[in-house]
Amino acid sequence: MSAATDLPALAPQAPSARRGGLTAERVTWEISGRLILDDVGVLAPTGAVTGLLGPNGSGKSTLLRVLAGVQQAGRAAPPSADLPSPVAQPGPTTAFDGADLAALPRRERARVLALVEQDATTDLPLSVLDAVLLGRIPHRSLLAGDSDADRTAAHAALATAGAGDLADREVGTLSGGERQRVHMARALAQDPRLLLLDEPTNHLDIAAQLHAMRVLRDLAADGVTVVAALHDLNHAASTCDHLVLLDQGRVVASGPVGDVLVPEVLEPVYGVRVDVLTHPRTGRPVLSFDRD
Amino acid sequence: MRALAETTTARGSSAPAGSGAPAGTRLSRAWLALPVAAVVLVLSIGVAVTIGPADLALSEVGRSLATHLGLSGPLGLEPLTALRDGMVWQLRMPRILTAAAVGAGLALCGAVMQSLTRNPLADPYLLGLSSGASLGAVLVLLAGVPLLLPVAAFVGAVGALALALSLAGALGAITPTRTVLAGLAISQLCAAAVSFVIFWSAKGDAFREVLSWLMGSVASATWTSVAIAGGAVLVLGTLLALTGSVLDAFTFGETAAAALGVPVNRARWILLIGVALLTGALVSQSGSIGFVGLILPHAVRLFTGARHRLLLPLSALAGASFLVWADTLARTVFEPRELPVGIVTAAIGAPVFAFLLWRGNHR
């Protein structure tokens, strides 16, 4: 961690990254006849924050749900580029730390990975602690209640997410930012080694946004594989180690931050003029946008 | 994770390491509610059996109960005349026990349905269950084959559910909204069919019996009803009550539930079928008593919060006591006439329902 500022310097690609982490290939998903994802491959190394970028409708949320194995609507399909062939083509693979995620039983998968969704709400009177304790469900039998270990883990998760003082509040009374932290805490209570987040900085003010990204960095430093769909390219620039850029369900670029956040790559996808500057203190890219 | 503790202290939070103490006391205090509710139920039954239009002394009621529980010999008590004993043991007891079983089952099913459809206005009859049961019951009542009433009501309930789910599925993926809407459609369809059948074939006073059934009544409860309703609640109800964690997982939606490792489709089907079977069994004995399944879970939730492990059994116990008292009111408020208990639950439930709606809007 950088001593001078809170923000880390650009982390080099770890050479052993390929051994652990999330590896997905040929992920293709069809909903009502339309291909939402087409031959998507994702490589998210352990101990790094991988950003999932793309304009609205590029399939980021669907990809996260498919990776987590919780996408309800639609089904897997062969990539559109596949030529018709009498030989069966290899299907999509989603592997984490070498294990096939799709083959894992549901509960075990829930102990390995956690998904933080965009807008999860409830009308029910639920305390924050209870909401976070839900994250412990994969770790205990369906008939059992909360144990002390569960409660300790929940409090720790709340503390990590920066919501430790919200434990006794009711979920319905929280602000957007507080709710987001609670959902993060719920995911952390699952003790995941792979954390998938869908736009974790939505509805947050600038301080909360930075706090959220900081949490992701620290988790990555702890050895968690973090994959976050981000709409704010500057967050991606300042926090991520590795990026995957989607456009209309296809991967148009992936690699280190410096390779992806360049005008030639971004401009066709987002349809705006992009200027890449350098942050005076951290040396990381900073993006500025203009209409064409 | 360690580094973050600094951040949180910097924000001025207390980040309690062992805040299990206050939360723990709150939890254990809430769990006390279960034995208390059980005691209240037993007491309610005991008091309700002494209340009624007939002038039965407490001692007479006690003697009747003791006789049937086999205690009259050891206690040296004189049994009552067949008629007075019949009033306690053939009229009041089966009725009160059936009310308790039906109340428990309906409240339990209501809580499950509200969580399953993530709709606070859901009740056990949501998916056409009560309209289907009514249609089956009215058909056999007017065909003059009352022996088949429980069977027909049950078949009607499950049939309507199957129709509603097929309709929801035919529209695409089965989402809670689609299921609710399909259930509404099937309910209206069955209700129209019931009205038509009554209009077409009811002769003379047949209306009264049909109306009584439609409003819900435990007046015709016998010990067989107790066995059926009680058995259904004990078997199916216990199974449903154990699904607390699964329902908890649904709190934030189905995707969240799936992410927590719950087999969403399978769980939803099992729960729906469990609710349908239990509700069908109850409705077959008592007609469609309304508002119990809708209101009781909300009332209990105010006290226990939304964690289902406590909510489900407590709803059942509270529902049982509630219906026992509602039936006692129905038996006595206009004596010597008796009201169908469904009228009393509606009279109490409708204002509470309106209040819930109002409160929902003003949150």
Add this chain to the structure above:
Amino acid sequence: MYPRPARTSRALALPAIAVAALALAACSPSASGSPDAEATTPASGSYPVTVDNCGFETTVEAAPQRVVTIKSSTTEMLLALGLGDRIVGSAFLDGPVPDSLETVPAVEKPFASEAPGSEATLALEPDLVYAGWESNLTAETAGDRATLARLGVATYVSPAACKADGYMPDPLTFDTVFAEIEEVGSLFDADDAAGELVREQRAALDAVKPDDRGLTALWWSSGDDTPYVGAGIGAPQMIMEAAGLTNVSADVHDTWTSLGWENVVEADPDVLVLVDAAWNSADAKIETLESNPATREMTAVKEQRYVVVPFPATEAGVRNVDAVASVVDQLADLDL
């Protein structure tokens, strides 16, 4: 009410007959009774009596001493047979008892103004519940017939009120009414009183000279938007026929039926027979007729040709003959 009796008759037929057979075999309580009495037509003093009542096998073990009567038809039947002292409670009466019948305290103060509940009925510890309508004997009202039988309480519904196929009188005749009087007499070991009453009623009926002007009439029982009128096979038809009136709704094969006002106006009967009930008085009916622009123009309304009959007299029972006489008298007063 057909569903309950059907079920209970199946359930109770065998035990009831067995009980009757056993009791007969064990020598009847009244030694002076004829020993070869059949189960359904016992001679005086021979118990138990079993009757097929609206499809339900009712067995009366001994002359009922504590009777709960529901509705005026049954109450007045017992009073007319001189059995008023057996009534321990009356309920759901339709009007005051006529002066010709001697009333008793239990009838002066009914214990329920509407159909009583089961417990309230049983609290009076009856051995017989005599109901005027089938719907008075369900679990939601005085009690399910089978349940009551199990508790030792016999139940009897006025046979003219049965609705089940094969039990509904089709049509209702005075013979049916008189047969009920005789059946009630047999239940109470009061065959002599019953026979006497029937003789009186027959004589009174024969003495009535029906109106011979060939008048048409409509019998309006209740209802405002859609009048509930006497149809072809019930008590209204029976009474009107005996009084010499032609019922404009005689072609409807039912006891009572709902008729649209249009049909009524089209039929334009010569006379309107109005039922006077506490909940729907004859005066109110007249007011409706005279204020409704369509019915105002009917001949009978313009000429005020109304015949009024009190409600209790319009259900099959001991007042039907009086109703016929009254109708004939009122018709004579109308100048046509």
